[in-house]
Amino acid sequence: MAELPLPRWTAAVGSDDAPVNVLVVAGTVTTALLPVVRRSWAELPEPRAAVAFGACTISGGPYWDSYAVVPGLREEVPGAVDVAGCPPRPDLLTEAVLLAVGHAVDDSSSGVFA
DSSP: OOOOOOOOOOEEETTTTEEEEEEEEESOOBTTTHHHHHHHHHHSOSSEEEEEESHHHHHOGGGTTSTTBOSOSTTTSTTOEEEOOSSOOTHHHHHHHHHHHHHHHHTOOOOEEO
């Protein structure tokens, strides 16, 4: 599989401005894609945070009962901030990333945006 030359962004919050790595998962996650998501999460250095962006990512969306669709990432990526919607509002992505970064720094529980 070819590696995509995607840019890496880090967010800095808190008094020490420690960078936090954020994994944003958007769209339907299939059983074929799940190992890639797992590997991406495992390889993301600490501190790390995750955002599940949209109904398909959170619960499988309208495809939840398909044999090839993962019915949500809650068990695969613990503590992810959920952004509900189909499609979710784009402006909530920024808020969700900031909330996820805050949770990674504070080690708090996950949040949900609607």
